[in-house]
Amino acid sequence: MAISVLVLSERIAGEHPEATFELLGKGSKLAKQLGGELAVAVAGTDYPVQELGGADVILELAGLEAGAYAAPIWEAGVAAAIAASSPRVVLMSTGTVGLDLGGSLATRFGGQLASYVIDLDVDGEEILATAQLYGGKMLAEVALDSFICFATVIPGSFPADDGRSTGSPRVERIEVGEKPKAVAMAIREPETGGVDITAAPMLVSVGRGIGSSDNLELVQELADALKVPLSASRPVIDSGWLPKPHQVGKSGKKVKPSIYLSFGISGAPEHLEGMRNAEMIIACNTDPGAPIFEVAHFGTTVDLFDLVPELTERFGG
């Protein structure tokens, strides 16, 4: 049977990421619809094989050493796997590897690509993708009809449990002939120490709506009154207003507190990825259309500059 769906495991070291199983679960359904097999491409030859039972075939990308990463080297490896397996659909996540390789591989193979995908289906000869646009404010339905189609999928879109089945996939080794002009050097882990926002039972979280670093004091006072850490979304961190360990989201930490109290965060998909599993989400944003209200349990459009002092006062600040 031919391979119809190829999932890329974006594992650089350690475990396979959660997204790999989400894609394997969805990939398995698509492969059945397309009448072919599901393959998973994995970097290197030393990886947790027993976890990949959801696939029919494992394509080992020889020469991609685990523990280091360079986009051109991975691109050459995944390109070799695509050339060897000729899938109809290639699935990656919107993580760093997917953002690196989706566009370049689609260009290389002359295929169509849908990014920020949250759902996939087969419609006759076409692959139908539902994708987020404008930070989740719009959804697009896109029909892909190229002989090879690429999708980069937002993590959390499909249940990971569907991809964690047992099985005994056959293993094929893919030799990578191409020698990219790049060197994968090292993986640097974040410095430990300082605040651990993942351990807190409650977080006061702040986003772009705070306006300036001078205004941070306002929410810091509330966090202090509640004796909980202050966390933030990407714009606050990228602006240097709070250090990196405070960041919630795709490029920061995934948090699951009992209460997530957010101020001035609109809720870009990358942020929601990091906090949507909180037990209770209370969101304050003056834009009633802010996507964060879709995942929040309680919301208010009262201006944070009016609301926060009122709250601080109630908790003895």
Added chain:
Amino acid sequence: MKIVVAMRQLADLVEELEVNADGTDIDRDFVKFVSNEWDEAALEEALCHKDDGDAEITVVALDEPDVDQTLYTALAKGADRAVKLTGHDPEGWIRTGDRAAILASWLERDDFDLVLTGVQAADDLDGQLAGVLAERLGVRHAAVVVGFHDADSAVQVEQELGGGTVAVSSLELPAVLGIQAARQTPRYASITRIRQAQQTQTIQEVEISAGGSLGGTVRKISPPKKRGGAEMLEGSASEVAERIAELIRSKGLARS
């Protein structure tokens, strides 16, 4: 080092977006266009490299609504040259594949070591620019870049993998980098300096005929269906604060 910063305009996400008449794009007539925030980070990082050494910066953008403002602002901040690429419909949704083809067509005639651009844009439905552009040019690339420095004929790149973990790699030049964040907040250019740039500097216009769509057919665009979502708390700041305080106390997380 010759650095090209590829910038672009984007509908301002602060505004309410509406779907156009045929349901396949946003209604662009009443939307304000601003420069893509990640491109601003790319420009800032380029300017920091210029501050540190001998980088020469060219900003390039496709003709799009209010793009002159973005280009003059870049000049006011310290870019050496600004180029506007024309020959396409400036009012429409320019897909990544076409954008990359147009930029590649111009870059093939220009001399560069590095192209910097934002890691993503909120409407890049058919992929992020850096990888597509690099593939068209046949050069190296990296996305989600949070730092880089040049070392002879290569660039050492730091890419964020999530949770603060960083991958370090070395790419032979030339290369295209998708910038996630600059080392500092993008600098500010005063109105006076932007006006000065408008009076003393010019934007070079180059007409390009190229295209290369990567996207499928957009059947429909719509706002996401409300899935119930949040229970909205109404009332004055004081009333809403009281409700939130009750919610916090109900979880046993605070006294008073």
